[in-house]
Amino acid sequence: MPVVLSLNVAQKTAPADHARVGATGIDKRPVDGPLRVSPPGAKGTAGSGVAGDSIADWNAHGGDYQAVYGYAREDLDWWQSELGTELGAGQFGENLTTQGIDHTNALVGEHWRIGTALLEVTGPRIPCRTFAEFLGQRGWVKRFTQAARPGAYFRVLEEGLVGPGDEITVVHRPGHDVTVELFFRAVTTEAALLPRLLAAGDSVPPEVVELVHRRSAVELDS
Template sequence: MKVISVNVGEPKTVMIDGKPLTTGIYKEPVSEPLFVTKLNFNGDGQADLVHHGGYDKAICAYPSEHFIKWKKQYHRPFSSGAFGENLTLKGLTEDEACIGDIFSIGTAVIQLSQPRQPCFKVAKRHGLSDLPLVLQKTGCTGFYFRVLQEGIIQQGDKLTLIERSLTPLSVRYVNRIYYMEKTNVEAMQKIIAEPTLSESWRKALTKRLSTMISE
């Protein structure tokens, strides 16, 4: 497992469909080592701080293995930073990555907190209106990390798994329950019980369960 690319970018306003859109989804690869804090990489930023960034979503990561799939489906190339990710990874996909996994990477220590929720800005960036829904349905969403120990990360760094939950829940499994099996009460309870799950996903699943129970 290693870092193919480190990608950062500050929010900017672009014209899409004749309308201005302020977004931080345009991330560009950098070759130099970058320091990552508990909130983000130096030189990086998000426009929508309600849905992006913060302690539980300090680092967005995306598996490079998916690029071939999207190239075949959409007949265009996808490269590092294409999905607004900070880390483009090799060897760690949604199938292997589990909520709560702790990795050493460079001089930092990071913990997987939740799947990535693809938003409309991914569609706008690529001019592909169906892309967010396709990412959800396939489970190829990417995922977020919180930073347990601040440090320096650079291209080529290896990820070393140093701790895993006693009840590992893969990102693909959590995605399936969240997006596809929306009435699977037992599975949602199991996911909510994972103490390292991000607060935003815990609240969302708890709200869904409460709604189902009250109906």
């Protein structure tokens, strides 16, 4: 049975020279919960969708399409083996550390019922310098990208309470083939895949839809 192993939040942002805005909320720690999750608002105007969670750079993180970030314990265990170091819940900046459900092959637009909330998969996490510096791993952005185990972002379709031990149930799977992994490869290493993201409709963040259209316009002009 897929479950939430840990609910993690950053209770305050921390100063960070390597972060674009001079602070970061990546250092998320397990809490007892449950906590309310709700739509925070448009990107750039709001932070996390998890009550009590802090995000420093609202232009890069947070907002409705990145309201909640999930990562599988199975993928953390894989990285533990690769890196030779212990990785605790929240170590990748995830709000939900899960067990028994695959984020990488989830379809963009899937609906997950967790606790009393309904979440929708909206895409992958893209690695950044802050993530690399927090982990203390040289070449981390390239390594994380090559592994293509990005975890999944969610928007909140129905607000509610989510906590450790809550069962995760996939209640809807869309009819396209746009997985979190395909999305990740499209926006990192394989731009030719970008047009395929449009099959996921309004589950794709608006800024990514804009990117697809810009690239298509450039190709038409060339």
